[in-house]
Amino acid sequence: MAKFLLSSVGVLVLIAYVQSGPVPEEFKDVQPTIRAACVKESGLTNEELVNKAALGEFTDDPQLKCYLKCIFDQFRLVSKRGINFDAMLALSPPSMKENAIKMVKECRDTKGKEGDLCDLSFEVTKCLYNSNPETYFIL
Numbered sequence: 001m002a003k004f005l006l007s008s009v010g011v012l013v014l015i016a017y018v019q020s021g022p023v024p025e026e027f028k029d030v031q032p033t034i035r036a037a038c039v040k041e042s043g044l045t046n047e048e049l050v051n052k053a054a055l056g057e058f059t060d061d062p063q064l065k066c067y068l069k070c071i072f073d074q075f076r077l078v079s080k081r082g083i084n085f086d087a088m089l090a091l092s093p094p095s096m097k098e099n100a101i102k103m104v105k106e107c108r109d110t111k112g113k114e115g116d117l118c119d120l121s122f123e124v125t126k127c128l129y130n131s132n133p134e135t136y137f138i139l
Contacts, residue, residue: 031139038070038139054138056129062118069121071139078117083124099135106131 039047044063053064072078077088085104092100107127112120129136 034071034074034139038067038074041070042066050138053125053129056133056136058122058126058129060122065118065122068125068138069118072121072124074139078121080117082117082120096135099132103128103131103135 035047035050038044042063044050044067046061046063049059049061049064050067052059053068058064069078072083075087075091077084077091085108089097089100089104107124110120110124110127112118112123125138
């Protein structure tokens with residue numbers, strides 16, 4: 001019973017976080033599923049790193065970097081060649097399109113460590129935030 005209660009509280013906290021962030025309506029339904037999958041895939045043990053990154057505080061942590069790569073991967077935005085910014089723009093909600101174009105233009109040439117897609121995802125995510133903190137969101 002205690003495990004169930006703790007699990008329920010954890011789910012409610014996650015839902016409260018999901019609902020309070022600037023995540024566009026178009027992504028709110030998928031956010032909990034993507035977050036759970038990427039936490040598992042990346043081995044992320046401290047979800048607070050994601051919450052801080054959502055506010056622009058990026059901790060140089062390998063698990064966070066791979067979590068961010070997983071998010072790009074969930075939307076098929078990353079390959080061995082890097083981030084597909086054109087596909088990112090295609091996924092942008094209409095209300096964000098103008099800002100997304102500006103953000104992509106500023107971040108398209110961002111580099112990460114050679115051959116490290118987790119690091120590239122981290123650097124691109126930081127660039128997107130710095131380009132437009134008001135529009136930026138993280139799942």
